[in-house]
Amino acid sequence: MKAIILSLVTGLIFLSTNCDRQNSEEQMQITGTIESQGITSYQYGTHTLNTEDEFYALKSEKVSLDEYVGKEVTISGSKIEGYPVDGGPDYILVTEVKE
Template sequence: MKKILILLFVGIAMVSCNTAKQAGGKNLIKLSGKVEKLGMTTFQYGTHTLQVDSKTYALRSSKVDLNTYVDKEVTLKGTKVDGYPVENGPELIEVVEITSK
């Protein structure tokens, strides 16, 4: 019984460490481009877009007011949201930090 409890504890500790590692910035990306308000699109997610060269990213943020940066060149940091892109839409980025160029 002791061996089972020890193995169970070790297994839980390992899962917790892996989750923290992912949340600690493993998927953090940095992008630079022009922020635009989301208009009519074929996809239905995000509140804004970021144009980087010829690639478009959908953006959302619970930490940053993206409206402040509309029509501005910015550099942002964020994480890719799991489950996106959907139906040929762009990748969805959860913005955690943004600065104007």
């Protein structure tokens, strides 16, 4: 019984310290134009941010990115760990958008 409780406590500690791993990178700001994302080979993100030199796949849990489609904005966010994949772009978790 003690082993089960110890395992549960250890698991809870592990989960609580690793909940934010997907956005463990530092906050960054990027300026560009937000576009809706269509069908892609890399299949992640809901929108893209196109800059003069690069593009990024975006998602947000706080901001409705649809409100900014076609507009030049500056986003704040962090890279999501484990990306890019399949030749795709960096994946950014957006926390704020400024027009």
